[in-house]
Amino acid sequence: MATSVRRDRLTLPAAPLGPENPLPGLCAPGGVHELDERTKEGLPRDMKRQIGNAPLRTTLPVRTRDGYGRERADTGFDAIVIENDRLRATVLPGLGGRIHSLHYKSTGRELVYRNPVLQPAGFALNGAWFSGGIEWNIGATGHTALTCAPLHAAVVPAPDGGEMVRLWEWERLRDLPFQIDLWLPADSDFLYAGVRVRNPHERPAPVYWWSNTAVPEDEHTRVLAPADEAWRFGYEHTLARVPVPRSDGADRTYPTRSADPADYFYEIPGEARKWIASLDASGTGLVQTSTDRLRGRKLFVWGTGADGRRWQEWLTEPGTGGYAEIQAGLARTQLEHVPLEPGADVSWLEAYGPLSADPAPVHGDDWAAARAEAERALGEALPRAAVEAAYTAWLAHADQEPGEILHTGSGWGALEVLRGGHELPGTPFPESTVGEQQRPWLELLRSGVFPAPREAAPPGPSLVAPHWRDMLETAPAEPLTEYHLGVAQWHAGDLAQAVRSWERGLRRAASRWPLLRNLALADCEAEHCERAADLYAEAFADLHGERRDGEQWTAATAALGREAIDALLAVGRTAEARTVWEGLDAGTRATGRFRLIEARLLVAEGDRQAARTVFEAGFEVADLREGSTEVREVWATVTDGPLPGASGARQPS
Structure with missing residues (x-):
């Protein structure tokens, strides 16, 4: 079948998000991603510099989302389905563009962890977050403030003459527009994601990006990446270099062999192909690969301890299988932010699809042989040159203007375009999207006066850019x-x-x-x-x-x-x-x-x-x-x- 793009409606047991917190978040974001100061002294110079690059003072101008509960009811969500004869991807444009499902038709297998419920919890930079699927983290260290926010979405011509889905928004923590183009060529086992982040300002901007894929786990699941070392980060707030696969007496590439929650940021050689895979006992599972600009790879494990298990149940429901996260980012670790020069952009292509490798070497004691087998299987399924060629083809379409609008995001991008006169081919932010929250600021822009409210109400959101x-x-x-x-x-x-x-x-x-x-x-x-x-x-x-x-x-x-x-x-x-x-x-x-x-x-x-x-x-x-x-x-x-x-x-x- 030819690739198709269609609107759909997904129904899930979901807790309501509730209202935004009307009080401005004046305090600096804290939490598990803070790094002990003594740890920084021994880090490589470039890593240390990027860890210190423009940490957030607050999560302003974004509002905190803490009004959700835990009583779930069947709820309908806007969905976009991208499908060919091999894969079916279900995207939630109203919830950060999350890929909720990536279904491999030939085996009937779900390649990602598909959460059976939508249960917000306090994991995002601004509060509400939910687990499962593939999420796009932009802004600053942590889960994006856009987790539960709507993105613009539209149909755009794809490089192969078919259709692709463009998602785009204005990320407000760093004041940067971005786009994600989801493209599933006919007869392809791999979903492509072309990503571009632009800096339209006259000042440098710190950029953070980590694509986060939740994958099912059991005692046989092994995560493989082309690395012999990793940077381990845990709730003790230290960053330590450890060998891969074994450290502290256990093979940490098996997520269930860690007792405590931890991140493992893989130290991937610069010339190596960038990929990460999660494979089961039979050697099958999901692989993610990309062009080299997306250099970082990470495994996050919840661990088998009581706290890790409770957190997983908190995010879904008791009796649901566990999951791990495999991620890909612009830097080696999620504690770093990469500088983007004025007027510049950064872009890359990712690919997600099934992988089948020989289970004997994949699960053998020889780590080099396990990696080599996974990389061999990836080379057959999707050669490195094919990813580079797809990226080149996609770049020629990255500025294509959207066609049919599938979903509407916020009006904040429109406000910024009106203020700055930015030219952003391919990602329009029309004035028609300006809404109630943006209108007082548009009046300030045009008249120089911030209007008094028509009726008594808590103040609306504040804008804080210079x-x-x-x-x-x-x-x-x-x-x-x-x-x-x-x-x-x-x-x-x-x-x-x-x-x-x-x-x-x-x-x-x-x-x-x-x-x-x-x-x-x-x-x-x-x-x-x-x-x-x-x-x-x-x-x-x-x-x-x-x-x-x-x-x-x-x-x-x-x-x-x-x-x-x-x-x-x-x-x-x-x-x-x-x-x-x-x-x-x-x-x-x-x-x-x-x-x-x-x-x-x-x-x-x-x-x-x-x-x-x-x-x-x-x-x-x-x-x-x-x-x-x-x-x-x-x-x-x-x-x-x-x-x-x-x-x-x-x-x-």
Whole structure:
């Protein structure tokens, strides 16, 4: 059959994403990808330089997504199916362009781990993330902030005369447009992905890219790559060079032979073909290869320990088979960011498909022979020269203008194109995509005035790039303008000026709580804890008096209430924390996150038995961050007994 592209609808048991958090994320992103400072001293010079390249101060201008839950219901998602007589790829354009399924027809086999549910969890840079399939990580170290965001999608002419699917968006953490062209030639066993990231600005930009493929695992699964060494990174935040395949007494190329979660970034020689494969007991599975620009390869394992297993179940459901991740990136490790010069772009081609190799050498003790057999099989299935030729052919089509629109992304790219006058052939961002969140900024661009809201509502998203900050500085100094200006100044590292902007806005603000909250957080960061508590209490009282009905108001109240209780408990002001708690609506208080907060509050009030009862009644904190131990920590303040199991606080931490 000829290659076809069609719209479809995929139904999955899914937890709702919920609203965005209306409070600007002023704090630097933390988590499992932080590197111990002492470790940096012994690293190669180029790696050390790229690890230090423009770390994120915050996740602004992207909003945090922490409004999801854990109650799943059958939900329909827009899908795009790309199919020939050998492969069928199912793409989710509304969820970061994730390839949910890659089905090999001749064997009826799913080549990737196809998650049977969609369960958000706190793994992305801005919160909500879900596991499975092939995801496209751009922005900064970690899972992309576009994980649960819509991308633009359209049909584009393919190099072989057929059709390919173009996905594109404006990545906002680094302010860069990108595209992914998915192309499945007729009679091909391999899906191609042509990727391009562009820097339209007059300043260098740090670029991060890792394509992440979830693959099924069992005790016979082996991951192979052309390397004899790897950089191991774990939750202890150190980066250590280890031999491949065996280190610490075990063959780490078998994912189930590691007890703890860990990354293995393979040290692939510069002249070697770039590939990674996951093969089962019979020597069959998935292989990913690319042109040489995508130099990095990585294996991530959850490990067989209790925590790793619980996290996997947390992301899907009990009884589901485990998975590992095989990844490909622009640098050797995910801790690095590659510089992209002004006006430049970077591009490459990836290929995903089935691989069948002789299982005897693949699973033998001779690592060199195992690698050689996998590479031999890859050479027969898809020669290296064929990938280079496909890349050259694709480049000639990378600027082709899209035809039929299959899905619409955000309006942020359109806003940036209108502001900068950027010419981006092949990836149009039409003004028609400008929506409610972008309209005030478009008015600022055209009139020099940031408009007052038509009705009372929590402030919309702030923009923080230098050009928007400059416009805010010259706009009339209305309270809402000062609010957004302070956020942009904070993001730029000018903390004192941000505080001054918020204080100026506060003098004339009718709605005081957004400015009070930002000032409270600034005091928290400066360790002025009592003053922060005062401001948080005042902010929550102001919001409680102003709030209306609606999802945005409920989300703002929950987010501010959570921060306010934390700040008040930190200075021992338990009664005021209780007042905030009682000011939350019943639905908010019933969520797992706030049940945990209730237990903390009860402990602070000296009622450990009541706190224990909260745990024993059972709750699930949906938005726990990867590696979190906070449930255990709160439980440890209640008792030194074992944490309740399935009948109590069922958490992966």
